[in-house]
Amino acid sequence: MTPASLRGWRLVHRWTSLICSANLLILCVTGLILVFHHEIQHLMGEDLDSSYTEGQARLPLQTLVDIAQKADPALVPKLLSFDAEDKAVSYIYLGKPEESGFDLGRWVVLNGFTGANQMLKQPEETLVGFLLKLHVDLFTGFAGQMFVGVMGLLFVVSTVSGLVVYGPFMKKLAFGILRFGRGTRIGNIDLHNLFGVATLVWAFVVGLTGAILSFSPLITGYWQKTELAAMTARHPEPMTGPAVPIDRVAAAGLAAFPGKDLAFIAYPGNEYAGSRHFSVIVRGHTELTQRLLSVALVDAETGVVAEAAGTPWYMTVLMLSGPFHFGDYGGLPLQIIWALFTIVTGVVTVTGFVVWLKRPRARSLSDRTASGAKLGSKA
Amino acid sequence: MSGGMSGVWRIPAALAVLSAVGLSAAILGDGIWDWLCWATLSVPLAVCAVKLWRQRPGRPAM
Numbered sequence: 001m002t003p004a005s006l007r008g009w010r011l012v013h014r015w016t017s018l019i020c021s022a023n024l025l026i027l028c029v030t031g032l033i034l035v036f037h038h039e040i041q042h043l044m045g046e047d048l049d050s051s052y053t054e055g056q057a058r059l060p061l062q063t064l065v066d067i068a069q070k071a072d073p074a075l076v077p078k079l080l081s082f083d084a085e086d087k088a089v090s091y092i093y094l095g096k097p098e099e100s101g102f103d104l105g106r107w108v109v110l111n112g113f114t115g116a117n118q119m120l121k122q123p124e125e126t127l128v129g130f131l132l133k134l135h136v137d138l139f140t141g142f143a144g145q146m147f148v149g150v151m152g153l154l155f156v157v158s159t160v161s162g163l164v165v166y167g168p169f170m171k172k173l174a175f176g177i178l179r180f181g182r183g184t185r186i187g188n189i190d191l192h193n194l195f196g197v198a199t200l201v202w203a204f205v206v207g208l209t210g211a212i213l214s215f216s217p218l219i220t221g222y223w224q225k226t227e228l229a230a231m232t233a234r235h236p237e238p239m240t241g242p243a244v245p246i247d248r249v250a251a252a253g254l255a256a257f258p259g260k261d262l263a264f265i266a267y268p269g270n271e272y273a274g275s276r277h278f279s280v281i282v283r284g285h286t287e288l289t290q291r292l293l294s295v296a297l298v299d300a301e302t303g304v305v306a307e308a309a310g311t312p313w314y315m316t317v318l319m320l321s322g323p324f325h326f327g328d329y330g331g332l333p334l335q336i337i338w339a340l341f342t343i344v345t346g347v348v349t350v351t352g353f354v355v356w357l358k359r360p361r362a363r364s365l366s367d368r369t370a371s372g373a374k375l376g377s378k379a
Numbered sequence: 380m381s382g383g384m385s386g387v388w389r390i391p392a393a394l395a396v397l398s399a400v401g402l403s404a405a406i407l408g409d410g411i412w413d414w415l416c417w418a419t420l421s422v423p424l425a426v427c428a429v430k431l432w433r434q435r436p437g438r439p440a441m
Contacts, residue, residue: 176426341420
């Protein structure tokens with residue numbers, strides 16, 4: 001590497017890191033707690049009721065929809081959503097009859113086995129909801145979420161550029177050397193380098209998947225406006241009669257993809273469905289395949305599958321970003337590992353910032369030793 | 380990478396491979412895959428802890 005390009009990489013590393021450091025610290029602190037959100041919700045009594053007895057049959061979907069509609073008889077069902085992990089938890093979105101989006105209605109959460117209605121608290125009312133909102137969008141909605149996504153991308157560039165400048169810096173130093181007796185700056189540089197390079201792959205993966213999840217409204221919106229819209233546009237027939245029962249729709253959709261589970265059902269008129277076709281979206285049930293979605297359009301008047309398809313690669317990338325960001329795919333030991341990596345990343349953030357604070361000012365300290373000035377240019 | 384640089388990258392590259400294996404393992408299955416994930420992902424953390432412990436401030440110089 002030429003000295004000029006190394007200087008360039010150092011500038012990239014310094015500025016991408018500095019810009020995202022404040023947000024990164026918030027993400028580390030909130031993320032550290034959110035890794036254990038299930039456990040915390042349980043302790044705080046905020047978890048959803050997912051109890052059912054072994055062998056108990058699920059209630060028919062129509063029963064669930066009827067229970068949900070009692071919450072607000074003026075609204076009609078628009079979308080059903082089924083939790084991949086908590087088999088009992090079903091989410092039902094009720095909207096205004098003419099509504100195609102998700103702005104004017106309300107979500108109802110039911111236990112799919114008992115029909116028990118569960119109040120969905122506002123995010124600000126629960127500890128986990130508060131932390132999640134701070135983590136995802138800094139309480140500033142869509143714009144904040146995009147901001148956090150850009151910060152995530154800067155963090156990814158910071159990890160890559162950090163790796164590039166690590167090599168030349170460590171050329172004459174042993175791996176993992178920590179020179180705490182040599183002043184604040186050198187001690188922090190060494191700790192930053194060791195912790196940073198040891199956890200680099202984890203930080204890269206969690207940063208990148210976090211950025212992808214931040215942009216999920218754009219990614220899902222793109223799929224809905226392109227592939228899904230093209231699919232429903234091939235079946236433009238309007239509704240003329242009554243719709244077949246929702247349980248028949250679900251059965252038809254599941255029959256198109258043997259061995260899959262229900263993920264979502266969008267009613268005709270919803271932006272994820274056709275004008276007279278339900279979208280039945282299914283997923284597998286292993287750690288990997290539950291992130292792979294497929295969609296069947298089911299004719300609401302005949303109950304026949306009109307078209308079935310997989311989802312494009314970018315939806316799979318988005319869905320797979322979840323586990324690799326949350327660390328929720330390998331039990332409690334992986335959650336603890338995730339938390340420890342988060343702490344290490346926090347240390348890397350703080351030590352990197354200290355190294356920058358303690359940078360020697362080359363011009364004002366012209367009497368610095370040659371070796372000191374050389375070190376100073378490294379960060 | 381040639382000559383002097385390869386020594387710099389030997390341990391970081393090994394930790395990177397272990398991390399990648401660990402991150403991928405648990406998504407592929409449960410049981411043995413989970414154990415593989417926990418074991419490999421623990422190595423980078425253990426390296427950080429051991430290096431820090433052995434060179435902690437206040438410890439007599441080696």
